[in-house]
Amino acid sequence: MSGNHESAKVADPTPPQGLTQTDRLAYSVGETAELLGVHYFSVYRLIQRGKLRACRVLRGKLLVPRSELLKLLKAE
């Protein structure tokens, strides 16, 4: 649990390929979690805390705009 976190921080902010090579405008929470490499409960947490903006569309389903995902990954 300890050790190399500091050295890994902000090592390579290149967004994952799935995010750059696509014309998708938004992603579900599950897809967002996959792109970020985190558990999807962490994505809900990021949304809840206002660190990641999401929109409610289609009967209340949450979608994360691609631009917001790029902003979080500091790739904009």
Added chain:
Amino acid sequence: MIKRKGQQRDGVAPPSLKRMSDTEHAAYFEAFAAIKGDYQALCLIGDKLREVETTACGLAPLDSQPQGGHAELPDSAGGRSPWEVCASLMRLNNNEVLLCKRVSEHGLEYAVIDQASVASAYAKANGPLDVLRTGDNPRQVLRDYLRSERETLGLMTNDITANVRLLIAERFPKQDLRRVVNEITRMCKKVAHLGFSETLTEFAPNLQKQRRGVGI
């Protein structure tokens, strides 16, 4: 009937959906199959948060904290002392939520930290540590953390039920299946709520053990 953890009991309708039509029956099982993984995750997270709540009730007195020998997490802001891991609260695939402490200029500081895998895209851009809550009172830090996790569970539940509504509207257009949607919504909300409902009374016999076992 869908039992907790998502196992199906074949051919048995949920109690509130007795005398359901064939369409309702089909919609119920199709919708539940689609969200089964999410429902199981909801159960799992609810259970883990209940464990955290039990831990929060049974924290050892601060003067009996064990010293040394714990893993450390460097502060990403730099220049401040690293976090010492007191306990792992929850592990979900690549993420682990940890209760940590460190010595600050005002005394001991506690934090609940979500640690992501260093290999993840999120960690590469933001660092692997996401400090969720901090404070000088560990019980209060855990209480605040649990309150915010409860809200996050609510958000997750709403998203799952939105997926159910969407799926039913697509697969069974122009049919009134509100009873099915309501039943699945009720089940998800119950599971999400269960993580916190029977806290002190159910776990009271274990508190003594927890008090001795968990030290921060």
